[in-house]
Amino acid sequence: MRCFKLLIMSSVSLFILIQTALGCDIVLKEKATVNSNNITIKEIASRYPANLKDIVIAPAPFANNSITLTKAFISFTLKQKGIKATVCGSKTVKISAETITLKASDIQRIIGKNLTIVSHLPILLPAGSYKFKVVSVSHSTKFTFYTIQAIKNGKFQRTINITALREQTTRLIPVAKRDIEVGQIITASDITFAKLSGIAPNTFTNKSYIVNRIATNFIPKGSTFSTANTRRFKPVKMGDLVSVEVVAGRIRITTVAKALKGGYKGDIIPIMYLSSKKIMPAVITGKKQVIVQ
CATH class of the missing domain: 2.30.30.760 (SH3 type barrels.)
Structure with missing residues (x-):
């Protein structure tokens, strides 16, 4: 008799749940993932009216993050939008953002060079189809800095900054043929050339710019010439x-x-x-x- 009563109670509870679900317009999931900038009904519900599928409930979380929306919040949001719909199912929905991962090989493909990248990788982006555009390149003595724009569906999404070791190429650079003393006027015979890489930005690369300059510091044999160790020779001074x-x-x-x-x-x-x-x-x-x- 007791088993019979339990069976009747279970059947009644199941019947009530079924009736409740059938009476709901929107049945919420416990978990959902999104791959766009917004969270819509179709992504967080297992059942919904077709005309409500694209209703935006909230902004999507950032890549590799998640947010939790309550049933009360979703109901309130729909009401604020003037939508009359009953909501049931899970009391909360945990929403994660689908991501794509940019690895070193992806960055090299975007830039078009085999680089030694020092920036932290991988880079995570919300899932989707992207186009990438290198918009600027700058250099320091040791590094090259790339600025990349990520474009999704024709719209700018974010800027990606990449730092890589600068490619070291050698070139013939004028250097001191012998030791040059402070105050000495540099002549063409004081200059020779050497293959160097990674030269400083203020280094002279043209011999004609160096001739007739004055050494402001001692310049050892084999050293480069620059604005830091030479100055222009002033052949005439006021009052001469x-x-x-x-x-x-x-x-x-x-x-x-x-x-x-x-x-x-x-x-x-x-x-x-x-x-x-x-x-x-x-x-x-x-x-x-x-x-x-």
């Missing part, structure tokens, strides 16, 4: 007595004048003749030498 070559047709006259301004080779400066005090423009041609044409 300069040798003036005056050219008038085929006539050339040499005299002496006072420089009223300093400058570098090729600069035009004012000079004053000592005898007449007349001021004229002159072009610097060498150490304390100018020409007037």
